[in-house]
Amino acid sequence: MDRTIPLTRFKASSRPKDAVVCFDGKWSDGIFKTWGDLLRDTAKMRRFIESRDTDSYILHCADFWYFGVTFTALLQCKKAVHLTQNISEKFLSEALLPGMELLTDAEVENSLYIPEIIERSEDPTTEETETAPEIDGETTRIFLFTSGSTGRPKAVPQRMKEFEEDNAFIISKWLDKISERKFVSTVSQHHIFGFLFGFSLPFATGTPFRRKRIEFPEEFEELTDEKYLIVATPAFLKRTVEIVEKLNMRDPWIFVSGGPTSPELAEKTKKLFGICPLEVYGSTETSGIAYRMQDRDGLTWTPFDNAKIWLGDDGCLRIISPYIKDPAGFATADMAEMLENGKFLLKGRSDSIVKIEEKRISLTEVENRLLESGFIEDVKVIALSNDIRQYLAAAAVLNEKGKKRFEGEKKLALNKYFHDYLMKFFENTVIPKKWRFPDKLPTDIQGKKHKEEIAALFEVK
Numbered sequence: 341m342d343r344t345i346p347l348t349r350f351k352a353s354s355r356p357k358d359a360v361v362c363f364d365g366k367w368s369d370g371i372f373k374t375w376g377d378l379l380r381d382t383a384k385m386r387r388f389i390e391s392r393d394t395d396s397y398i399l400h401c402a403d404f405w406y407f408g409v410t411f412t413a414l415l416q417c418k419k420a421v422h423l424t425q426n427i428s429e430k431f432l433s434e435a436l437l438p439g440m441e442l443l444t445d446a447e448v449e450n451s452l453y454i455p456e457i458i459e460r461s462e463d464p465t466t467e468e469t470e471t472a473p474e475i476d477g478e479t480t481r482i483f484l485f486t487s488g489s490t491g492r493p494k495a496v497p498q499r500m501k502e503f504e505e506d507n508a509f510i511i512s513k514w515l516d517k518i519s520e521r522k523f524v525s526t527v528s529q530h531h532i533f534g535f536l537f538g539f540s541l542p543f544a545t546g547t548p549f550r551r552k553r554i555e556f557p558e559e560f561e562e563l564t565d566e567k568y569l570i571v572a573t574p575a576f577l578k579r580t581v582e583i584v585e586k587l588n589m590r591d592p593w594i595f596v597s598g599g600p601t602s603p604e605l606a607e608k609t610k611k612l613f614g615i616c617p618l619e620v621y622g623s624t625e626t627s628g629i630a631y632r633m634q635d636r637d638g639l640t641w642t643p644f645d646n647a648k649i650w651l652g653d654d655g656c657l658r659i660i661s662p663y664i665k666d667p668a669g670f671a672t673a674d675m676a677e678m679l680e681n682g683k684f685l686l687k688g689r690s691d692s693i694v695k696i697e698e699k700r701i702s703l704t705e706v707e708n709r710l711l712e713s714g715f716i717e718d719v720k721v722i723a724l725s726n727d728i729r730q731y732l733a734a735a736a737v738l739n740e741k742g743k744k745r746f747e748g749e750k751k752l753a754l755n756k757y758f759h760d761y762l763m764k765f766f767e768n769t770v771i772p773k774k775w776r777f778p779d780k781l782p783t784d785i786q787g788k789k790h791k792e793e794i795a796a797l798f799e800v801k
Contacts, residue, residue: 344511346504346544347412348477352379352470360548362405367522368565373405373551378412381405382472383464385413388457394441396420396481400427400530401445405551406454407529408539410443415500416473420481422495423530427451477501484532484624496624498532502663506627507541509644514618515545517593521569523549526576532624533597537571557583564588570613573598574605575783577617578718581608589613595620597628599788600686604717604739606634621686626670627663630684640683651678656690694723696730701770706732709765710758715742718781720789721772724798733798734758734772737780751777774798 345354357376364371389397397414399421401407414421422440427448442451477500484496511518523542527534542549547569554560554570557580567590574596594609594617601609601619610616616635622628629649630641643649647661648669657676660669675687688704695701703721710719717739724733736758738746746754755775762771782793 344508344544345546346477346500346507347415347540348475348480348500348504352472355546359546361543362408362551363522363548364551366563366565367548367568372548378409379469379472380464381409381458382413382416383468384458384461385410385454386416386472387464387468388461389413389417389419392441394419394439396422396437396440398422398424398427398440398442399444400424400442401454402553403445403551404525404529404539404549404553406445406458408543409458410454411539412475414443415475415480418479420483422483422485423535424485425528425530475500477504484530484535499665502627502665503536503540504544505646505662506536507544509646510537510541510628511545514593518542518545518547518569521547521567521593523547523571524554524563524568525550525571526554527571527573527598528553531598532622532627533573533620534571536627537595537597560584560587560589564590567591568593570594572596572617574601575599575788577601577609578605581605581612584612587612587614591615594618597622601634602711602717603634603639604711610635623672625664626659626661626672629659629661629663639685640679641686642683649678649682649684651676654690655687657684694730694732696723696732696770699767699770701732701766703732706734706762706766706770706772709762710734710736713758713761715739715745717742720781720794722791722794724774724795731774732770732772733774733776733795735776735778735781735794735797738777751775 355375357374359375360372361375361378362373397419399410399414401410411421427442427444427446442448443454444451445454447453480500482498484498485494523538525534525538527538529535529539538549560580561584570592572594577596592613592615594613594615596617597620601617606616616633618631618633620628621630621641628644629647630643632641644661647659650658652658652671655675657672657674658669659672664670673690675690677685677687688702692703693700694703706721707719710716715738716736718737719734721732721734723730754777759771776797778797781789783789
């Protein structure tokens with residue numbers, strides 16, 4: 341295994357020219373991109389970028405290879421890089437600033453098409469490939485986008501310095517799991533988790549990563565030829581355990597982030613893959629700050645060794661870590677319970693607290709009680725309002741047990757059952773007044789449920 345070489349410290353001589361960086365399909369297909377290919381394609385992109393006067397770029401690539409060489413070239417040229425999770429017209433209208441250009445592998449009007457740039461560029465000289473500019477991790481300008489609590493894209497400034505410190509901790513804990521596997525990701529590299537674990541981490545460890553994101557659960561059935569490390573969201577794992585009945589993967593390892601993994605999902609994932617996922621807790625603003633494996637830790641989170649965590653007066657987590665630039669730390673909206681051993685339990689988000697007829701209620705608490713019924717596998721509770729008052733509405737997906745229990749029942753019977761069930765825990769005034777029981781809840785590409793899309797389920801058709 342080659343020594344760890346993060347993006348900001350690599351040189352042309354860091355790895356052998358024939359070392360595999362990226363692969364297409366499955367490993368045994370033998371369709372590789374090598375270290376020599378990396379040096380050549382980054383030099384081509386660097387030459388193109390240097391020929392333009394643009395200082396800030398939006399970068400969006402479905403292909404991890406095009407993403408990696410272009411991202412590297414942009415940093416080498418000291419450009420500002422905005423990693424957007426989509427390039428829809430609406431999103432770009434809110435994110436694209438005057439003077440910015442879009443670099444992409446999608447055929448989008450008025451964009452710079454990366455595959456064509458690389459294909460049509462002349463081969464670089466030996467000097468261009470062997471003397472690539474160094475990347476200063478402290479001065480890199482990287483922007484990731486989070487919807488925050490407003491649902492609108494918000495640019496969060498980042499640096500490679502903090503990203504690589506995050507990677508260094510993961511490497512210090514799980515290098516043996518990483519080094520003996522090949523990376524496959526279900527997560528977009530434009531999201532912090534996908535970027536850190538799908539590109540930056542395997543680059544630093546010299547571990548080959550898959551060129552295309554896993555988009556369909558059935559793709560796992562083909563990955564039986566090699567040991568793979570899977571980067572996933574709970575939403576994708578949920579889709580997988582619902583669709584795939586049996587897997588013969590060889591000793592996989594799973595990193596998961598992007599939302600809570602329910603105990604039921606953790607158990608089903610272990611049954612299908614043979615391993616319980618290792619969950620990483622964090623956000624775009626904080627990066628990774630804690631981890632757990634539910635078959636060992638239950639619902640308890642263990643903070644990263646280099647993170648200082650405590651509760652603020654509002655009961656929400658406060659964090660100081662090398663990944664957070666502000667020395668005062670970062671105040672999250674995540675409510676928690678600190679345990680005597682320094683670990684903690686998450687109790688939902690503070691923005692999930694609403695007032696219904698002057699009574700404060702946690703939407704997360706209502707969701708958790710519904711999950712505890714044993715008949716629901718996924719749920720989202722939101723606050724709605726009409727001309728008279730504010731009230732709660734619940735969208736719940738029945739699990740197999742729930743489908744059998746309520747087979748043939750009218751929706752009114754389901755409404756009554758869950759209303760009566762919640763009456764054991766809450767006053768009638770705060771129990772959801774509207775119910776929907778869809779086959780699945782609407783989510784974005786990272787598996788997050790946005791209030792606007794859930795609210796649309798309750799609109800009168």
